[in-house]
Structure formats: structure tokens, C-alpha cells
Amino acid sequence: LTKNHISLVLTLDSMNPNVRRVEYAVRGPIVQRAVQIEKELREGVKKPFTEVIKANIGDAHAMGQKPITFFRQVLALCSYPDLLEDNKFPEDAKKRARRILDACGGHSIGAYSASQGIECIRQDVARYIEKRDGGIPSNPDNIYLSTGASDAIVTMLKLLVCGEGRDRTGVMISIPQYPLYSAALADLGAVQINYYLDEDKCWGLDVTELRRALNAAKQHCKPRVLCIINPGNPTGQVQSRECIEDVIRFAKEENLFLMADEVYQDNVYAKGCKFHSFKKVLFEMGPEYSSSLEMASFHSTSKCYMGECGFRGGYMEVLNMDPEVKAQLTKLVSVRLCPPVSGQAMLDLVVNPPLPDEPSYASYLKERTAVLAALAEKSHLTEEMFNTVPGITCNPVQGAMYTFPRITLPQKAIAKAQEEGQAPDMLYCMKLLEEEGICLVPGSGFGQKEGTFHFRMTILPPTEKLKVVLQKIRDFHLRFTQEFS
Amino acid sequence: LTKNHISLVLTLDSMNPNVRRVEYAVRGPIVQRAVQIEKELREGVKKPFTEVIKANIGDAHAMGQKPITFFRQVLALCSYPDLLEDNKFPEDAKKRARRILDACGGHSIGAYSASQGIECIRQDVARYIEKRDGGIPSNPDNIYLSTGASDAIVTMLKLLVCGEGRDRTGVMISIPQYPLYSAALADLGAVQINYYLDEDKCWGLDVTELRRALNAAKQHCKPRVLCIINPGNPTGQVQSRECIEDVIRFAKEENLFLMADEVYQDNVYAKGCKFHSFKKVLFEMGPEYSSSLEMASFHSTSKCYMGECGFRGGYMEVLNMDPEVKAQLTKLVSVRLCPPVSGQAMLDLVVNPPLPDEPSYASYLKERTAVLAALAEKSHLTEEMFNTVPGITCNPVQGAMYTFPRITLPQKAIAKAQEEGQAPDMLYCMKLLEEEGICLVPGSGFGQKEGTFHFRMTILPPTEKLKVVLQKIRDFHLRFTQEFS
Known part of the structure; x- marks a missing residue:
């Protein structure tokens, strides 16, 4: 083996160094260990628990959430159109399926679609956006369907990155962030510019902090892009209208391309909170902004109330993009031919669900x-429960699907982790996994203010199970604190 | 606008220069024009034809090919599991659907799968490969499911590209090639090394030519990868066993990573031709080769007899990959979470179709x-017909789905194209589209020996329509030749 190894073409040393720098905690070492433990359980290895609860990823169906019946009926009809003759299916489901199939080559979802996505689905997306934003126009030509939102986000970043050395593109991302962003930036060799959300103000975003981060970055790169996640992942905050206005003004002043990750747009739970799309606010700020700020916003079939992650459906809407660049974008997406057509069909249902006068509306x-x-119930439950635990403090889960509580770790635990070359919250989460079978993601995987520790947990387990999970984390936290005191 | 334009963040000049260099003729300007013409036809604009026939892309269903009933039944069952209670569905379809659903989180294809793909599907893929290759073992851990083969090919290339200047990774690709390769290499900033297939020997591959290309490239880059497409796209040749052995020996001698694009493995039509997988030949050459040559091979749900392009299903098998690099690969694919689960399900059916004793086998x-x-019939028909046309010569379509005939263009046509800054075969294909409504891809989009001209046409239209298409091209070619003589 050693002899062979010497002559290997592809080794850690000879591989793409940008890929080596990629990190993605949401499916990192802790999840690999969780999968291993599940295997051990199946093989009969005794553990202090009988199942692993994966609260590491926003995977609603895996946590028992049922799909929307209507959506799946249409998907079945599209998959096997013989069912269109079956009178078990409601007429509105058949109508949607026929419309999708009519827009497919050879009336089959097995045909490639246009690379930008099926035209009538892009029209439906545009109408959905118009309705959501109170009538502000949306042009189907500005809609690009994608393989989940991740795909569109990476494509958009790829377009934007250029330059070398001090001219290299800098991209501003929130800390804590969703690690798709840091991973994509590492892969593209772009410069990551961190701006910090204010935990003490419910993970609020302050333009002063944006400005600080930007000015510091100008010393070593060329900041060109500002990424915002609203509602926040992993932090669950929902931005106020004022905050969004401030961000837009800042982006315009500083000539930044704005990327608005709005995949949790239906996930708002806190009283007094409301989702405001960046596009709507942009247009309401008047033509000075709406006619010039370059922006892309992203949505997905994976979150909200449908949770259809496996279908990999999504879209982005681009605004004020140079037509020549748009042609380049269209060319770039054509290399991968098209997003999965079943995901496009799913997206069509999300943006065009049953209407009040249709038979499937009630269900x-x-x-x-x-x-x-x-x-909503689970978001409140989680916040309340965590805040009863000494050493855990938790902001309200205003939206999205996660809680990102702060945990106080004893000095001895921090020292032990450092000895082992591990992040202290990774030590904590690994121990929680081994002892309780609960899989979370350490805050270090998302970024956090130095000296603070967190974890991300989804609020997706069914209520009764969530209560058990919260109780177990509580017990574990107390035990952990005692053990290292 | 001009004023705004000055301050745009993202322009042709300030975008990622690698993306600008990307070209993808299969969905390039000619296809955009075809879509426009279709629109004009719908709007009632008079043309010398009533429909556009898109023979530019291997999109079987769009050309009227029907899906395999069993596959679609299972997909419908997976989409809407209530149908499992329906006795209209055969038992083997239900069995497949139950097995797939049992392997999904929450028994839903709406859950994320493991990033490498659903484990039991990877097992089925491994068994399929073993059966295909006469029992040579395949390890499910070496299988990565993907979003079509394109996704896996780009991922593999991304892993392999590194170095700067003369150390930059060089990747050998055939000319003519499938432009996914040149597009991915441009995007990654890798060095494309062209080796030419021999049109006079039925698009055969000669190791002498590989060596010439390699040695020339060594002057300016570091060749590390050899890509082969077999059966060939766009050229339709099927490599002999001897040829594959030669290629493997060459790759080993020169320490190249081998990428075998085998998505047309079931598409072999010519008498005396047979598909030999690179893996099988590799193992039959003995452990000296099979235990050390690093290789990845690719397959897809999009081609063969099923043509399920829209599902974006595919896989790659990696061999002799450094385990540390494999861990990096797994990490890299995890950033995009997972391939579409419905595509994975489709792939499962392709590798695990009905068995002789099951109810759906006969159909x-x-x-x-x-x-x-x-x-097969259409491959013969195409070759014969084209070879009757003066000025068109056409190799046998031994396999895959395309013909790549050589066309003789009059000097005046070449001069006119050059005046207009256009490739002469682009001029030809554009004129064919405008006059006959037939959409082909010019040979220049795939690469060809200087001074030769070709086009790629799929053999997918239904036989009767194909005959009309061939006749129209014949007439056009004669007219074109006369016009420019």
C-alpha cells in the first residue's frame, strides 16, 4: 500500500486545496458518529438510549412531519399519468398535473426542461412573488429554478467572485451563519467577511457592525457582496422592516450585491414579527433603490410548512442584473442541463396551491x-424550557426552524477540549450524543463570538418527543456542568 | 441606465472570468433561436415548417419515447404512498416502493437522504455493477449517487484540479468531446488537453495520439487526468476491449487518474460491438492494474433505454481512491445535502429492474x-441515408444516441461565415434551423480537426419522423451547396 500510495495521483497533498478548506458542520463529524451509533444500535450494541434523535438538520419529514396530501397527489399523477383516469384523485390535482405535463417535453417529467426552469412554473413563481409582495411586479425572465436553494446560492456566488490578492471578491456573511456560505466561499477561494449578529438584541443586525466589518475587510479584499438570511439560520431572528431598510441603504451606499436567503419566509412564530421580503421593502423605498440595487433572493421547497427537502426544488429571483451577465448566468446553468423536474413540479405546487374554490383547498x-x-408551539416550548436551565440562555425562536442557545461551559471542560484539539462545544455535543443519543450541531460549526459557546437544535421533533429531548438536554447540561466543576 | 450601469457591481468585466470562458453548445445560441422560433410559430408567424424538431440533445421523452411503465408506477407509489393500498399496482412495484420508502427518513422521499445517497440504493448499484462485470466485486462505499452524471463528473474534476502556472492540472479530453468537459474545465480554470479521435478509423482512439497530446501538454501544465467517453458522445463509437486495455496501460504508465463516462452503456447497436466497462477490463488485466489505477466511472438514468433525463439520477463508482481523499469527497458532496431523492429512486429501478419471476418482468x-x-434501427437508417448525400460522410453509429457526420462546405460559405465571425458549421446549422425547423448542434461546439466541419444530430426522433428529418437535411445540404457554389 505504501508503495502504491507514493504514486497516487490524488492525495490530500495533491488535491484541490480549496476543497480541503471547505467545512460543513451540519453534516460533519458529529453526524457521521450519529450514523455509526445508529448502526451499532441495530447490531444490538447496548446504549443508554434506544434511538438517535437527529435534531441537527432541518429535515421535517425525517422527524415525522407528513407531506401535504395535495402536493403528493399531483406528483404521483405527474409520475404515472395513467392515474389521470383514476377518479380517486381530485380534479384540482389532475388539473395541476395536466398543466405541468403539458409544459414538459413529450408530456413527461422524464424530459429535460429549459435550463432556467419550465416556463409556466417560472410564471407561477412570478405570480406568487407578486401576490406575496402586494402587487410589486415580478418578471418570469428574472426567475431561475434550481436544485434546492443551495444550488442557486452557490451559482450566484460563483458569478460574483473574481480578482486576485487584495482585489479578490469579499463576501459579507452573518456570524453565526449557515455553513453553506462559508463552504461555498472556501470552494471558490473568495474572502469571507464576518459581521456579527447581536445575541443580546435577539440576534439583531446592526448597520454599525456591517460598516465595521466592511471597513476592516477593505484593507485586504474587495467587498462586493452582502448575504443576509431572514428569518435567520441558525439564529431564528426575524428582521424588522426598519432593519431591512437600513441594510438596503447600506448595500446601496457601499455598492454591494445583495443576496437575500429567504427560505424560511413562511416560518414566523413570534408575536409582532412578520416576514418582509427584501424585494418588497426595496420597492417601497422608491425607484432610487428599486431601479438600481442588484439583488438575488432565494426560496426553496425544503422548509416552511411543506418540508420537501428530498425533492431539491428552489428558485432565485434576480433584480437589476446587467442583461449581459444574465445571459452568462443562463449559459452557466445550462451546463448542468436542468434542475430535477419533479422538484420543479413540487415548487409549482408550493407557489400555486389549491385556491379557496377548489376541492383540495380545505384539506x-x-x-x-x-x-x-x-x-409555533414548539418554538415557544423550546425557548421557555431552555431558559429554565442554569447555564443555558436562549433567545426567542421568532422564525425559521432552529434554536441557537448559548451554553456556559465550565473552565475544566474548555481546557479538556483544548487539550484534545477540539472546539469546546464539539466536546459538549459529542458527549451529549454518546450519552443521550441526541444529535445537535456545535455553535463552532456556524461561527460565534470568541469565548461564547452554543449549539443549533431543530424544533422539528414531534411535540411529545421534543419535550423528552429538552428534558434530556437539561439533565445532560446539569450533569456536564457538575462533572467539569 | 448608463449612469446606473457605471456603478453596477456585477458586469461582464467584473464577473468571474472563468464563467465567461465557459461554453456549452448543446444549449447554446442555436437552441435559444430554436426556442424563439417555436414562440413565433405559436404566435402565428408564417414559416416554411410547422414545428421545430430538436435533434440537438439526447432527450428521449421529448422525442416521444415512452417511460418504462414499471419505473413510473414505483415513482408514483413513492410519491403518494396511499397508492400502496391500491390493487391496480403490481406487487413487485409495491415491493420496490416499500423498500425505497423504508430507507427514507420518516418513510418519505421528501426527507434528505445521506449525502452519498441512500445506502440500500448504493447497495443495489454495487450489485448491478457486479452482475454487469461478471462478478468482479463492487463496494457500496465506493458508490456516490449524484444529480445526473454531470454533477458527479464536475465534482470529480473539482477534486482533481490544483496548482498554478505550469503546475496547473491538465485534463485530457477527446476531440470531439461532450462540452460538459470543456465547460467544467473552463469553470475550474484547469488546462484542457485535447486528444483527437480518428474519424477515418470510425472515431477510434489511438494511444499514439494520447501520447502525442500528453507530451505536448507537459510543456505547459501538469497532466493528471484522462477522460474517456465510451460509447462515444458525440461520435457514437464503441471502444474495443483492446483499445480499453491500451488506455488503461497508458493511464498507469503516465500516472493519470482515469474518468470513464459510461452513461451510454446499454446503447450499443453495431454488429460485433459490445460494451466493455473500464472496470471489468481493469480487473481482468490483473492486480498490477486493478489494485493501483485510480479511476471513477459514471452512469446516469438519462440515457440507455429509459431516457429519464428530468429525474437527474446518476452515480459514480470510485476505485483505488485514497481514503483521506474519499473523506474529502464525502464532505464536499454533503454541502449540497443530497441528490434529488426521486432521482435516486429512479436509479434504483434502473439497477434493480423486475426479475424474470416477477409480475412486471414481461412488460x-x-x-x-x-x-x-x-x-438500433434508427442508427443504421441514419448512417445509410447520410452516406447517400454528396458532401456528407458518416461513420456508423455503433452506440450512444448521436450521429456526427462530416459535411463538406463550399469555400464561399466558409468565407461568408468568417466574414460574420461565425463558425462555418454554425452558419450551416443556423440556416438549416431557419429554413427547415431542424435544430442540430454544429461540430465546432464539440471540437473537430481544423478545416473539417460536422454537426451532431440525435437519432431519437420516431422512425417516420427521423426519415423526414434526414430527407430534409439532404435537401437542405444540396441546396446549401448549390447556393454557395
């Missing part, structure tokens, strides 16, 4: 409302 | 055989 509304109500 | 076999027989 759709009931299912949707139940999911969102349960999430 | 599956009948449908599969019919598609492949029709393709």
Missing part, C-alpha cells in the same frame, strides 16, 4: 395550518 | 427491447 389549509401551528 | 422487457431495437 390543504388544514394540513398547512396544523404544521405551522405545531412549529 | 418491462418488452418496453426495453422495443426502445433499444428502435434505436
Whole structure:
């Protein structure tokens, strides 16, 4: 082996160094260990628990959430159109399926679509955006369907990155952040510019901090892009209208391309909070802004009330993009041919669900409302419960699907982790996994203010299970604190 | 606008220069014009034809090919599991669907899968490969499911590219090539090393030519990768066993990572031709080769007899990959979370179709055989017909889905194209599109020996339509030749 190894073409030393720098904690070492433990459990290894609860990723169906019946009926009809003759399916489902199939080559979802996405689905997306934003126009030509939002975000970043040395593109991302951003920036060799959310102000975003980060970055790179996640991942804050206005003014002043990750736009739970799309606020600020600020916003089928992650559906809307660059974007996405057509079909249903006068409306509304109500309940439950634990403090989960509580770790635990070359919150989460079978992601995977520690947990487990999880984390936290005191 | 334009963040000049260099002719300007013409036809604009026939892309369903019934039944069951109670569905379809659903989080194809792909599907892929290769073992841990083969090919290239200047990774690709390769290399900033297939020897591959290309490239880059497409795209040749052995020996001698694009493995039509997988030949050459040559091979749900392009299913198998690099690969794919689960399900059916003792076997076999027989018929028809046209010469379509005939263009046409800054075969194809409504891709989009001209046409239109297409091209070619003489 050693002899062979010497002559290997592809080794850690000879591989793409940017890929080596990529990190993605949401599916990192802790999740690999969780999968291993699950295997051990299946093989009969005794553990202090009988199942691993994966609260590391926003994967609603895996946590038992049921799909929206109407959506799946249409998908079945699109997959096997013989069912269109079956009178078990409601007429509105058949109508949607026929419309999608008519827009497919050979009436089959097995045909490639246009690279930008099926035209009538892009039209539906545009209408959805118009309705959401109170009538502000949306042009289907500005809509690009994608393989989940991740795909579109990476594509957009790829377009934006250029230059070498001090001219290299800098991209501003929040800390804590969703690690897709840091991973994509490492992969592209772009410069990551951190701006910190204010934990003491419910993870609020302050333009002063944006300005500080930008000015510091100007010393060593060329900041060109500002990424915002609203509602926040992993931090769950919902930005106020004023905050969004401030951000837009800042982006315009500083000539930044704005990327608005709005995949949790239906996930708002806190009283007094409301989702405001960046686009709507931009247009309401008047033509000085709406006619010049370059922006892309992102949405997905994976979150909200439907949680259809596996379908990898998504879209982005671009605004004020140079037409020549748009042509380049269209060219770039054409190399991968098209997003999965079943994901496009799923997206079509998300943006074009049953209408009040259609037969499936009642069941759709009931299912949707139940999911969102349960999430709201769980968001409150989580905040309340964590804040009863000494050493855990937790901001309200205003939106999205995660809580990102701060944990106080004893000095001895921090020292032990440092000895082992591990982040202290990774030590904490690994121990929690081994002892309780609960899989979380350490705050270090998202970034956090130095000297503070957190974890991200989804609020997705069913209420009764979530209560057990919270209780177990509480017990573990007390035990951990005692053990290292 | 001008004023705004000055301050745009993202312009042709300030965008990622690698993306600007990307070209992808299969969906390039000619296809955009085809879409425009379709729109004009719908709007009632008079043309010398009533429909555009898109023979530019291997999109079987768009050309009227029907999906395999069994595959779509299973997909419908997976999409809407209530149908499992429906006795209209055969038991083997239900069994497959149950097995896939059991492997999904929450029994839903709406859950994320493991990033490498669903484990039991990777097992099925490994068994499929073993069966295909006469029992040579395949390890599911070496299988990575992907979003079509394109995704896996780009990921693999990304891992392999490093170095600067004369140390930059060079990647050998055939000319003519499938432009995904040149596009990915431009995007990654890697060095493209062209080796030419021999048109006079039925697009055969000669190691002498590989060596010439390699040695020339060593002057300015570090060649590390050899890409092979077999059966060939766009050239349709099927490599002999001897040729594959030569390639493997060459790759080993020169310490190259081998990428075998085998997405047309079921598409072999010519008498005396047979598909040999690179892996099988590698293992049959003995442990000296099989235990050390680093290789990845690629397959897809998009081609063969199923043509399920829209599902974006695919896989790659990696061999002799450094375990540390494999861990990096796994990390890299995890950033995009997972390939579309419906595409994974489709792939599972491709590698695990009905068995002879199962109820759907007869219909599956009948449908599969019919598609492949029709393709074989059309491959012969195409070759014969083109070779009757003065000024068109056409190699046999031994496999895959395309013909890549050589066209003789009059000097005046070449001069006119050059005046207009256009490739002469682009002029030809554009004129064909405008006059006959047939959309092909000019040979210049795939690369060709200087001074030769070609086009790529799929053999996918239904036989009767294909005959019309061939006749129209014949007439056009004669007219074109006369016009420019």
C-alpha cells in the first residue's frame, strides 16, 4: 500500500486545496458518529438510549412531519399519468398535473426542461412573488429554478467572485451563519467577511457592525457582496422592516450585491414579527433603490410548512442584473442541463396551491395550518424550557426552524477540549450524543463570538418527543456542568 | 441606465472570468433561436415548417419515447404512498416502493437522504455493477449517487484540479468531446488537453495520439487526468476491449487518474460491438492494474433505454481512491445535502429492474427491447441515408444516441461565415434551423480537426419522423451547396 500510495495521483497533498478548506458542520463529524451509533444500535450494541434523535438538520419529514396530501397527489399523477383516469384523485390535482405535463417535453417529467426552469412554473413563481409582495411586479425572465436553494446560492456566488490578492471578491456573511456560505466561499477561494449578529438584541443586525466589518475587510479584499438570511439560520431572528431598510441603504451606499436567503419566509412564530421580503421593502423605498440595487433572493421547497427537502426544488429571483451577465448566468446553468423536474413540479405546487374554490383547498389549509401551528408551539416550548436551565440562555425562536442557545461551559471542560484539539462545544455535543443519543450541531460549526459557546437544535421533533429531548438536554447540561466543576 | 450601469457591481468585466470562458453548445445560441422560433410559430408567424424538431440533445421523452411503465408506477407509489393500498399496482412495484420508502427518513422521499445517497440504493448499484462485470466485486462505499452524471463528473474534476502556472492540472479530453468537459474545465480554470479521435478509423482512439497530446501538454501544465467517453458522445463509437486495455496501460504508465463516462452503456447497436466497462477490463488485466489505477466511472438514468433525463439520477463508482481523499469527497458532496431523492429512486429501478419471476418482468422487457431495437434501427437508417448525400460522410453509429457526420462546405460559405465571425458549421446549422425547423448542434461546439466541419444530430426522433428529418437535411445540404457554389 505504501508503495502504491507514493504514486497516487490524488492525495490530500495533491488535491484541490480549496476543497480541503471547505467545512460543513451540519453534516460533519458529529453526524457521521450519529450514523455509526445508529448502526451499532441495530447490531444490538447496548446504549443508554434506544434511538438517535437527529435534531441537527432541518429535515421535517425525517422527524415525522407528513407531506401535504395535495402536493403528493399531483406528483404521483405527474409520475404515472395513467392515474389521470383514476377518479380517486381530485380534479384540482389532475388539473395541476395536466398543466405541468403539458409544459414538459413529450408530456413527461422524464424530459429535460429549459435550463432556467419550465416556463409556466417560472410564471407561477412570478405570480406568487407578486401576490406575496402586494402587487410589486415580478418578471418570469428574472426567475431561475434550481436544485434546492443551495444550488442557486452557490451559482450566484460563483458569478460574483473574481480578482486576485487584495482585489479578490469579499463576501459579507452573518456570524453565526449557515455553513453553506462559508463552504461555498472556501470552494471558490473568495474572502469571507464576518459581521456579527447581536445575541443580546435577539440576534439583531446592526448597520454599525456591517460598516465595521466592511471597513476592516477593505484593507485586504474587495467587498462586493452582502448575504443576509431572514428569518435567520441558525439564529431564528426575524428582521424588522426598519432593519431591512437600513441594510438596503447600506448595500446601496457601499455598492454591494445583495443576496437575500429567504427560505424560511413562511416560518414566523413570534408575536409582532412578520416576514418582509427584501424585494418588497426595496420597492417601497422608491425607484432610487428599486431601479438600481442588484439583488438575488432565494426560496426553496425544503422548509416552511411543506418540508420537501428530498425533492431539491428552489428558485432565485434576480433584480437589476446587467442583461449581459444574465445571459452568462443562463449559459452557466445550462451546463448542468436542468434542475430535477419533479422538484420543479413540487415548487409549482408550493407557489400555486389549491385556491379557496377548489376541492383540495380545505384539506390543504388544514394540513398547512396544523404544521405551522405545531412549529409555533414548539418554538415557544423550546425557548421557555431552555431558559429554565442554569447555564443555558436562549433567545426567542421568532422564525425559521432552529434554536441557537448559548451554553456556559465550565473552565475544566474548555481546557479538556483544548487539550484534545477540539472546539469546546464539539466536546459538549459529542458527549451529549454518546450519552443521550441526541444529535445537535456545535455553535463552532456556524461561527460565534470568541469565548461564547452554543449549539443549533431543530424544533422539528414531534411535540411529545421534543419535550423528552429538552428534558434530556437539561439533565445532560446539569450533569456536564457538575462533572467539569 | 448608463449612469446606473457605471456603478453596477456585477458586469461582464467584473464577473468571474472563468464563467465567461465557459461554453456549452448543446444549449447554446442555436437552441435559444430554436426556442424563439417555436414562440413565433405559436404566435402565428408564417414559416416554411410547422414545428421545430430538436435533434440537438439526447432527450428521449421529448422525442416521444415512452417511460418504462414499471419505473413510473414505483415513482408514483413513492410519491403518494396511499397508492400502496391500491390493487391496480403490481406487487413487485409495491415491493420496490416499500423498500425505497423504508430507507427514507420518516418513510418519505421528501426527507434528505445521506449525502452519498441512500445506502440500500448504493447497495443495489454495487450489485448491478457486479452482475454487469461478471462478478468482479463492487463496494457500496465506493458508490456516490449524484444529480445526473454531470454533477458527479464536475465534482470529480473539482477534486482533481490544483496548482498554478505550469503546475496547473491538465485534463485530457477527446476531440470531439461532450462540452460538459470543456465547460467544467473552463469553470475550474484547469488546462484542457485535447486528444483527437480518428474519424477515418470510425472515431477510434489511438494511444499514439494520447501520447502525442500528453507530451505536448507537459510543456505547459501538469497532466493528471484522462477522460474517456465510451460509447462515444458525440461520435457514437464503441471502444474495443483492446483499445480499453491500451488506455488503461497508458493511464498507469503516465500516472493519470482515469474518468470513464459510461452513461451510454446499454446503447450499443453495431454488429460485433459490445460494451466493455473500464472496470471489468481493469480487473481482468490483473492486480498490477486493478489494485493501483485510480479511476471513477459514471452512469446516469438519462440515457440507455429509459431516457429519464428530468429525474437527474446518476452515480459514480470510485476505485483505488485514497481514503483521506474519499473523506474529502464525502464532505464536499454533503454541502449540497443530497441528490434529488426521486432521482435516486429512479436509479434504483434502473439497477434493480423486475426479475424474470416477477409480475412486471414481461412488460418491462418488452418496453426495453422495443426502445433499444428502435434505436438500433434508427442508427443504421441514419448512417445509410447520410452516406447517400454528396458532401456528407458518416461513420456508423455503433452506440450512444448521436450521429456526427462530416459535411463538406463550399469555400464561399466558409468565407461568408468568417466574414460574420461565425463558425462555418454554425452558419450551416443556423440556416438549416431557419429554413427547415431542424435544430442540430454544429461540430465546432464539440471540437473537430481544423478545416473539417460536422454537426451532431440525435437519432431519437420516431422512425417516420427521423426519415423526414434526414430527407430534409439532404435537401437542405444540396441546396446549401448549390447556393454557395
